[in-house]
Amino acid sequence: MTTLAPPRPARQRRTADHGPHPARRPRLLSSSAVNAALGLAVVYTLLPLAWLVLASPLNTTDLLGGDLFDPSRWHLAANLHGLATADGGIYFRWFLNSLLYAGIGGLLCALVCTCAGYAFEVHAFPGKEKLFGLVLLGVLVPTTALALPMYLLASKVGVVNTFWAVFLPSLVNPFGVYLSRVFAGGYVPGEVLEAARMDGAGELRTFWSIGLRMMLPGFVAVFLFQFTAIWNNFFLPLVMLSDSRLYPVSLGLYSWDTQTHAFPEFYPLVVTGSLLAVLPLVVAFVALQRFWKAGMTAGSVK
Amino acid sequence: MTTGTTSPTDTAPARTGRRPRGRYGAPAALIAPFLVLFTACTLVPIGYAVWLSLFTEHRSGLGFGGSTTVFDGIGNYTHVLADHAFRSGFVTIGCYVVLYIPVMVALSLALSLLLDSALVRARRFVQLSLFLPHAVPGVIAALIWAFLYTPGVSPVVAALGGGLNILGHPLPAVVNVAVWEWTGYNVVIFYAALQAVPREVLEAAVVDGAGPLRTALSIKVPLIRSSLAVVALFTVIGSLQLFTEPTILQGAAPGITSSWTPNMFAWTAAFTNDDYGVAAASSVILAVAAAALSFVVTRATRNRPARRTETAA
Numbered sequence: 001m002t003t004l005a006p007p008r009p010a011r012q013r014r015t016a017d018h019g020p021h022p023a024r025r026p027r028l029l030s031s032s033a034v035n036a037a038l039g040l041a042v043v044y045t046l047l048p049l050a051w052l053v054l055a056s057p058l059n060t061t062d063l064l065g066g067d068l069f070d071p072s073r074w075h076l077a078a079n080l081h082g083l084a085t086a087d088g089g090i091y092f093r094w095f096l097n098s099l100l101y102a103g104i105g106g107l108l109c110a111l112v113c114t115c116a117g118y119a120f121e122v123h124a125f126p127g128k129e130k131l132f133g134l135v136l137l138g139v140l141v142p143t144t145a146l147a148l149p150m151y152l153l154a155s156k157v158g159v160v161n162t163f164w165a166v167f168l169p170s171l172v173n174p175f176g177v178y179l180s181r182v183f184a185g186g187y188v189p190g191e192v193l194e195a196a197r198m199d200g201a202g203e204l205r206t207f208w209s210i211g212l213r214m215m216l217p218g219f220v221a222v223f224l225f226q227f228t229a230i231w232n233n234f235f236l237p238l239v240m241l242s243d244s245r246l247y248p249v250s251l252g253l254y255s256w257d258t259q260t261h262a263f264p265e266f267y268p269l270v271v272t273g274s275l276l277a278v279l280p281l282v283v284a285f286v287a288l289q290r291f292w293k294a295g296m297t298a299g300s301v302k
Numbered sequence: 303m304t305t306g307t308t309s310p311t312d313t314a315p316a317r318t319g320r321r322p323r324g325r326y327g328a329p330a331a332l333i334a335p336f337l338v339l340f341t342a343c344t345l346v347p348i349g350y351a352v353w354l355s356l357f358t359e360h361r362s363g364l365g366f367g368g369s370t371t372v373f374d375g376i377g378n379y380t381h382v383l384a385d386h387a388f389r390s391g392f393v394t395i396g397c398y399v400v401l402y403i404p405v406m407v408a409l410s411l412a413l414s415l416l417l418d419s420a421l422v423r424a425r426r427f428v429q430l431s432l433f434l435p436h437a438v439p440g441v442i443a444a445l446i447w448a449f450l451y452t453p454g455v456s457p458v459v460a461a462l463g464g465g466l467n468i469l470g471h472p473l474p475a476v477v478n479v480a481v482w483e484w485t486g487y488n489v490v491i492f493y494a495a496l497q498a499v500p501r502e503v504l505e506a507a508v509v510d511g512a513g514p515l516r517t518a519l520s521i522k523v524p525l526i527r528s529s530l531a532v533v534a535l536f537t538v539i540g541s542l543q544l545f546t547e548p549t550i551l552q553g554a555a556p557g558i559t560s561s562w563t564p565n566m567f568a569w570t571a572a573f574t575n576d577d578y579g580v581a582a583a584s585s586v587i588l589a590v591a592a593a594a595l596s597f598v599v600t601r602a603t604r605n606r607p608a609r610r611t612e613t614a615a
Contacts, residue, residue, distance in 0.1 A: 048446045048450060051457065064455055125330070140592065145542075149582065172344060174344075250440075
C-alpha cells in the first residue's frame with residue numbers, strides 16, 4: 001500500500017525581499033531536546049502499564065501498601081490461581097465471552113460493512129446518495145446515547161439479558177461502511193470488474209471472488225476497529241446484562257471492582273485480571289500495525 | 303483527475319455509468335444486511351425512545367393496581383431540562399471539553415510534529431508506545447489510574463511527595479485518563495497527515511529561510527487542518543458520551559455524583575429511578591445535542607475542500 005499525495009504544485013514562492021538562503025541546519029530544537037520531550041511522553045504513556053505489570057503479582061496487603069519492587073513478595077502463580085477459581089472460575093468465562101462478542105462480532109461487522117461499502121461505491125441504484133447520507137448521519141449519533149434506547153426496545157421485545165442483546169448491536173458500524181466505501185474506491189479498479197463481467201461472472205460472484213479479495217486490507221482495518229470497540233465496550237453490556245455468566249471481561253472486572261470496598265481480596269483479582277484482558281489487544285495491535293494505521297488514516301486524513 | 307484518486311461521491315457516476323442495468327438485485331443483496339441491522343439497532347431504537355419520551359407513568363399511591371402510562375407530550379423534556387442535575391451534567395461536560403480538547407489536541411499535535419522532524423531516534427518504538435494506551439479498555443484505564451491516584455497505593459503520588467490530592471478534583475482526574483487514552487491515537491492521525499505534506503513545499507520554506515518552528519506552525523499545521531477538524535469532531539462527540547471513566551472513578555473520588563454527566567443521569571433515571579420516560583427523553587436530548595454540535599464543528603472547520611492523501615497505487 002502506498003501513501004502518495006496527489007501531485008500538487010508547490011505554492012508560488014514569495015520572491016520579494018530575501019533571496020534564496022542556503023538551507024540552514026535547525027538549531028532551535030536540538031536533537032536532544034526533541035528526543036527528551038518524546039521520551040517524557042513515552043514515560044507518561046508506559047508508566048501506568050508498567051505499574052499494571054508490576055502490581056499484578058502482589059497480594060492484597062502489598063498491593064495496598066504500594067511496595068512494587070520486592071521480588072520476594074511476588075505471587076503471580078497464586079494470583080492466577082485465584083483468578084481461575086474465584087466465583088467458580090467465571091473470569092475465563094468472561095474472557096471467552098469477550099472473544100466471542102469481539103471476534104465473531106468484529107468479523108461479521110467487517111463483512112457487513114465491506115458488502116455495503118462496495119455496493120455504495122460500485123453500483124448505481126435510485127436514492128443511493130440519500131441512503132449514504134443517512135449512513136453518515138448514523139456516524140454522528142453517539143453510541144452511548146443509543147444504548148438506553150436499545151435497552152428500552154430490547155426490554156419491550158424481551159431480549160434483555162441475552163447474548164443477542166449485546167451481540168447484534170455490535171454488528172452495526174456506519175463509520176465502517178464509510179471506510180469500506182473509501183477502500184473500495186481505492187483498491188478495486190473499475191477495469192478489473194469490467195473484465196470479470198465480460199467473462200460472464202455475476203455481480204455477487206464478482207464481489208465475492210474479486211472485490212472482497214482486493215478490499216482485504218480494508219476488511220482487516222474495519223475488523224480491528226470493531227474488535228477494539230466491542231472489546232472495550234462497557235455501557236451497552238452494563239445496560240443489557242444482569243446475568244454475570246454473559247458478561248464480557250470489562251463488565252466482569254467492573255463488577256469485581258465495585259465489591260472491593262467490602263471484600264479487599266478482590267483487589268489483586270481486578271489487577272491481574274486487567275493485565276490478562278489487556279494482553280490480547282496489545283498483541284493484536286503490535287502484530288497488525290500496518291492495517292490499523294491504514295484504516296485510521298484513510299478515515300480521517302480525508 | 304484520474305480514476306482511483308477521487309472521493310467516493312464523485313466517482314460514483316463514472317464507475318457505474320459504464321454498465322446500465324435494469325435490475326438492482328446485487329446492490330440490494332449487498333446492502334440489505336447492513337440496512338436491516340442499522341434499522342433494527344439504530345433507527346427503531348431512536349424512534350421508540352422518542353415515542354417513550356412522550357409518556358409518563360402515574361403510580362398509584364398504595365402500590366396496588368400497578369401504574370398507568372399516560373401521554374404527557376413534551377412533559378418529560380421540560381422536566382428533564384428543568385432538572386438541575388441534568389443541566390449540571392452538561393456544565394460538567396462543558397468544563398471537561400474546555401480542559402480536555404485543548405490539552406489533548408495540543409499535546410498530540412506537538413508530539414506528531416516532533417515525530418515528523420528529522421531528529422527523532424527510535425521513531426517506531428515511540429509511535430507504538432504512544433499508541434499503546436488506546437489498546438487498553440476504558441474500564442481498565444480508569445481502574446489503573448484510580449490506583450495511581452490513591453495515596454499510599456500509588457508510586458506516583460509517593461514520588462510527588464504524597465501531597466497530591468487529585469481524587470478531590472474529579473475533573474482533572476477524568477481528563478487525565480482521557481488524555482492518556484487518546485493522545486497517541488491522534489498522534490497517529492496527525493503524523494500520517496504530516497507525512498503527506500509535499501516535501502517540495504517544506505523545501506521551499508527552508509529555502510525561504512523559515513526555521514523548523516516557523517515551518518511547523520505556518521506551513522505544516524495549516525496543511526493538516528482537515529485532520530484537526532476530524533479529530534475535533536470525534537473528540538466532541540466522544541466527550542458528550544462521557545460515562546465509563548467517571549463511573550469507575552466514582553468509587554475512589556467522592557466528588558463524582560450519580561448524575562455527574564448526562565449519560566450518568568440517563569442511566570440513573572432508567573435503572574435507579576425506573577423512570578423510562580425521563581431516561582428516553584434525556585437520551586434523545588443527548589443525541590440531538592451531539593448531532594447539532596457535530597454539525598457546528600463540521601461547518602466551522604470546513605473552509606477548504608477536504609484533501610485526499612490516501613490512495614491506491
